[in-house]
Amino acid sequence: MDPLSRKRPPVRHRGLKIFLLFLFLVVATGGAYAARVFYQTKSSIDKTYNPIDDKKVSTTIQDKKPFSILLLGVDTGADGRIDQGSTNQGAANSDTIIVATVNPTTNKVTMTSIPRDTVAEIVGRPQQDVEKINSAYNYGGEKMAIATVSQLLNVPLDYYMTINMGGLEKIVDAVGGVDVDNPFAFTSSYTGGQHFPKGEQHLNGSMALAYARMRHEDATGDYGRQKRQQQVIKSIIKNALSVGTLTHLQKLLDSVSTNMRTDLTTDDMLAIFSNYRSAAKNVASQTLQGQDAWIGDGAYQVPTTAELQKISDSIRTALGLSKETLNNENTKLNTQNANFQPGGEYYIP
Numbered sequence: 001m002d003p004l005s006r007k008r009p010p011v012r013h014r015g016l017k018i019f020l021l022f023l024f025l026v027v028a029t030g031g032a033y034a035a036r037v038f039y040q041t042k043s044s045i046d047k048t049y050n051p052i053d054d055k056k057v058s059t060t061i062q063d064k065k066p067f068s069i070l071l072l073g074v075d076t077g078a079d080g081r082i083d084q085g086s087t088n089q090g091a092a093n094s095d096t097i098i099v100a101t102v103n104p105t106t107n108k109v110t111m112t113s114i115p116r117d118t119v120a121e122i123v124g125r126p127q128q129d130v131e132k133i134n135s136a137y138n139y140g141g142e143k144m145a146i147a148t149v150s151q152l153l154n155v156p157l158d159y160y161m162t163i164n165m166g167g168l169e170k171i172v173d174a175v176g177g178v179d180v181d182n183p184f185a186f187t188s189s190y191t192g193g194q195h196f197p198k199g200e201q202h203l204n205g206s207m208a209l210a211y212a213r214m215r216h217e218d219a220t221g222d223y224g225r226q227k228r229q230q231q232v233i234k235s236i237i238k239n240a241l242s243v244g245t246l247t248h249l250q251k252l253l254d255s256v257s258t259n260m261r262t263d264l265t266t267d268d269m270l271a272i273f274s275n276y277r278s279a280a281k282n283v284a285s286q287t288l289q290g291q292d293a294w295i296g297d298g299a300y301q302v303p304t305t306a307e308l309q310k311i312s313d314s315i316r317t318a319l320g321l322s323k324e325t326l327n328n329e330n331t332k333l334n335t336q337n338a339n340f341q342p343g344g345e346y347y348i349p
Contacts, residue, residue: 042266050261052143058158061268064275066103066319069159069264070146072096072137094137094145094162096229099155101318102272107279110318111233112311113226113287114149117301119346121329123147130329130348132300153288153308154326155315161262168259169205171236177204178235180228186217208232223287230285237280286314293346302346305334 051057060067073096095116102109116134123136124144136148142160150157172178185198188210196211203211212232218224288311290301303311308330313323337346 044257045266045269047257048260048262049265051263052146052160055143055146055263057263060158061264061271061275064104064271066101066105067158068099068101068156068315068319069161070142070149070157071098071100072142072145072160072162073098074137074162074164092138093132093134095134097133097145097149099149099153099157099315101315102276102279103318103320104276104279105320106318107282108318109279109283110314111230111283111285112315113230113285114152115222115226115288115290115301117222117299118152118288118290119293119295119300119302119330119333119348120148120152123151128329130333132298151328152330153312153315154324154328155312156319156321159262159264159268161260161264163260168209172203172205172208172232175236175239177202178208178232178239179203180208180211180231180235182211186214188214189216203232223289226287234283234285237283286311291340291342293340293342293344295346295348300346302334302337302340303330305331 058067072094074092074094093116097114097116099112099114100109101112114133116132118133119130120133120136122129122131122133122139122144124140124147133148133152137145142162146157146160149155179200179202181200182196182198185196187193187195194207194210196207196214212225212229214228215221215225288303289307290303293300293302305326309326312326316323333346333348334340336349340346
């Protein structure tokens with residue numbers, strides 16, 4: 001049975017998700033040999049294809065335009081966890097949420113992390129529902145998550161990828177591990193209390209998983225975890241683009257086929273190889289910053305209208321779109337909570 005279709009308990013910690021978008025770019029560095037390998041492994045890639053009902057098929061990649069992709073992470077396969085989700089029905093929360101943009105003109109990739117506790121209107125619910133943004137996937141799978149993130153930031157989302165943690169260790173090991181620069185020493189509460197010293201170090205798959213998932217030992221909580229994720233992501237991209245990685249391509253694709261679903265077609269991926277590969281060498285990252293807030297008994301992150309506007313402008317610019325003034329449920333609530341102080345009560349009618 002597909003691990004992405006089984007039920008599991010609610011999840012708490014998430015890992016690295018964006019790298020699969022760029023992982024395939026390694027093929028382009030190998031010329032005709034790489035193309036042959038790609039077609040030989042086409043069956044593995046075909047297993048990941050999972051379009052969303054009634055979602056318009058995007059031709060952005062085929063038209064060689066900047067494109068966006070929503071990456072959703074579910075903590076499946078790690079520590080024995082499995083996911084109950086599917087495209088057409090509710091699932092466990094997607095606690096890693098990243099909007100990635102790829103621009104072939106500027107040769108730049110930008111990844112924007114959205115904290116899981118960010119307050120947002122869950123688009124598509126029968127009634128107006130404002131909750132933590134990671135619950136959108138729980139209620140309505142990828143379709144509802146796409147609609148919710150798109151409305152929050154007023155940005156189009158051309159494609160999606162849902163990725164579980166089951167293949168992370170294999171993928172990191174297949175690219176020869178990752179290099180990170182740890183800002184402070186800590187002992188992770190995962191994997192039996194593994195210690196990570198301060199400074200530069202090389203991590204294998206299991207170590208990278210523990211490094212990226214740590215949150216409680218970091219004074220900045222989820223924001224610190226996102227920075228570690230971004231470190232590992234960038235190292236994966238760098239290593240995946242090396243010619244030497246081609247020898248591991250079959251192993252990588254085998255891991256992908258059982259740990260990802262997406263509405264990117266094989267033709268889309270081939271177009272990425274041909275037209276977007278140089279962008280993966282220039283990766284920038286940012287995070288939607290929120291303020292601590294209490295809504296009832298729940299702890300949330302509430303981004304200011306100025307912060308939402310800044311992130312919206314950044315993503316739209318990366319996609320070659322003009323800036324637009326945000327006007328959504330978040331901005332309306334911020335206006336109603338004009339006297340809100342960080343750490344205090346945030347009012348939702």
